[in-house]
Amino acid sequence: MAETMLHTNCTLISSAAGPEGYLDLLIRQPEICRTSRPGQFVMLRGWPGSDPVLPRPFDIVDTYPDQEAFRLIVKIEGRGTELLSRLNPGAELQVTGPLGQPLEDFACSSLALLVRGAGAAAVVLLAREAMRRGVEVITYLSARTADRLVALSYLKAVSATLEVATDDGSAGYHGSALDLLDRRLAKKPPERIYSCGARRFARRVQELDREGRVEGFVFLEGLMACGMGNCHGCAVKKDGEPGYFLVCRDGPVFRAAQVVIS
Amino acid sequence: MIDLSVEIAGVRLANPVLPASGTWEFSEQSEAGTPAASLGAVINKTIFRDPRPGNPPPRLWETPGGMLNAIGIPSEGIDKFLSHKLPQLSSLGPPVIASIAGGDVEEFCELAMRVSDSGGADLLELDLSCPNLGHGALWAEDEAVLAEVLKAVRGNSDLPVIAKLSPNVTDIARMAQVAEQAGAAALALVNTYKGMAIDVRTARPALGNVSGGLSGPAIRPLAVYAVWKVYEAVSIPLIGMGGIAGWQDAAEHLLAGASAVAVGMYNFVNPGAMKEVLAGLTDYLTAGGFASVREIIGLAHRSS
Numbered sequence: 001m002a003e004t005m006l007h008t009n010c011t012l013i014s015s016a017a018g019p020e021g022y023l024d025l026l027i028r029q030p031e032i033c034r035t036s037r038p039g040q041f042v043m044l045r046g047w048p049g050s051d052p053v054l055p056r057p058f059d060i061v062d063t064y065p066d067q068e069a070f071r072l073i074v075k076i077e078g079r080g081t082e083l084l085s086r087l088n089p090g091a092e093l094q095v096t097g098p099l100g101q102p103l104e105d106f107a108c109s110s111l112a113l114l115v116r117g118a119g120a121a122a123v124v125l126l127a128r129e130a131m132r133r134g135v136e137v138i139t140y141l142s143a144r145t146a147d148r149l150v151a152l153s154y155l156k157a158v159s160a161t162l163e164v165a166t167d168d169g170s171a172g173y174h175g176s177a178l179d180l181l182d183r184r185l186a187k188k189p190p191e192r193i194y195s196c197g198a199r200r201f202a203r204r205v206q207e208l209d210r211e212g213r214v215e216g217f218v219f220l221e222g223l224m225a226c227g228m229g230n231c232h233g234c235a236v237k238k239d240g241e242p243g244y245f246l247v248c249r250d251g252p253v254f255r256a257a258q259v260v261i262s
Numbered sequence: 263m264i265d266l267s268v269e270i271a272g273v274r275l276a277n278p279v280l281p282a283s284g285t286w287e288f289s290e291q292s293e294a295g296t297p298a299a300s301l302g303a304v305i306n307k308t309i310f311r312d313p314r315p316g317n318p319p320p321r322l323w324e325t326p327g328g329m330l331n332a333i334g335i336p337s338e339g340i341d342k343f344l345s346h347k348l349p350q351l352s353s354l355g356p357p358v359i360a361s362i363a364g365g366d367v368e369e370f371c372e373l374a375m376r377v378s379d380s381g382g383a384d385l386l387e388l389d390l391s392c393p394n395l396g397h398g399a400l401w402a403e404d405e406a407v408l409a410e411v412l413k414a415v416r417g418n419s420d421l422p423v424i425a426k427l428s429p430n431v432t433d434i435a436r437m438a439q440v441a442e443q444a445g446a447a448a449l450a451l452v453n454t455y456k457g458m459a460i461d462v463r464t465a466r467p468a469l470g471n472v473s474g475g476l477s478g479p480a481i482r483p484l485a486v487y488a489v490w491k492v493y494e495a496v497s498i499p500l501i502g503m504g505g506i507a508g509w510q511d512a513a514e515h516l517l518a519g520a521s522a523v524a525v526g527m528y529n530f531v532n533p534g535a536m537k538e539v540l541a542g543l544t545d546y547l548t549a550g551g552f553a554s555v556r557e558i559i560g561l562a563h564r565s566s
Contacts, residue, residue, distance in 0.1 A: 007534050050531075053531060055531060223319070225527070234319075236319070
């Protein structure tokens, strides 16, 4: 569990347009900056009143000790994120976090990140920590088009190898990032793979995990109200035994073979 | 110094603010929001006899000012509850309300007896909004089964019983009278309002369970009205809940007739909500020149 969790008001330092349809938010909060670990997330609200009522979960992209800040990349897709997109620097936000089980096991020589869309935002801290510990990080970053590649510059800085795939060929490989991964698997498979942001990536990582070819992990999401295990909204079915995990409390990163990917 | 204490069924609460069952659990994270020791009472997520996994997802759906849920009450079962969760709740300081539910009268009675015998709880809350397997209706939505289960539980437990009422009835005041006559020592109201949403992207029900319970600020006027009506119909104390997001909302429930208030969904939005509600209520009472929170219970009913 989180070393400490805070529910606090904090200040928006900057809000930049990210890739097409995304926002890049830098938020000042010293404690969350100091304690956030790979795999963790925050619940965020940035509007007054109770409509929309629920905070939204966002992965912590990276932390910046010199600014006592952390970064979020937000996909604008509903009323809450639309409201966030209108905020100016200096705006007050309500944040709860860091939440979720931190990733602390880096006992491998190489790991691949298979990420798409907003999912790319979730693995930057993981890649940074792995690289710091001498793990070879191979990143496969995918999007529909070049202008929708999320966290490209952040991931470049923390990957030994970064390959891009777009659906329309406007950047990198024209086709699925799974093809790029398959090429790598045929030559020199990574010990581990983490997927985030696409169900078909998660399914492929699960297959590979079940076959024993790699250690597969998946970042999952779920509709959640609290982010801390109280609401039981974000249930994900366990594989091979009855019952559910909670994405917020037991994840959001799971061993791929242990969950049912719907 | 304002006297914040209230009494529910002979049990003294140091203050009137508590969590609604199913929206709070004792944890490091919950403590970071509102310390358990500062609550008027603590309560568990409703327990059944056997472990239950809960409903298939999606379990939540946001609505204007509220949320539909169909969590399905995942339960660890009574054995684990008595060996682990209840002793933990008992160690926190505030009085403990044990929330129980069952599919038949026997299950309610067995749980009531085992919780009573354990000595770990001060009050028993019956979650009466689950289906009654024998009769089909929900316990709290049929006068005869409501009376039956309350009388049976009273015969199997020495603990004062709080009946948690469903608002999905024609006349909640009538159900409150039935519960009072059948031996309820207090009433908790309201549970969630039945509703549903349809996901237009998939053209299917948004919740895995099709329908769910609506909670949040959207239901507050409905809940306050229910408390108002029930206060006039019975003489046992009420725990008011429904849409409490801030101290003003808690004050509304108290003024309408609740002796204590439970924060539900807003514990999800703001883990510090209960702490803020209590602080705001205290300021409100100070500003109003009240010596005790008990002075405002039902105050809105005064004639002049």
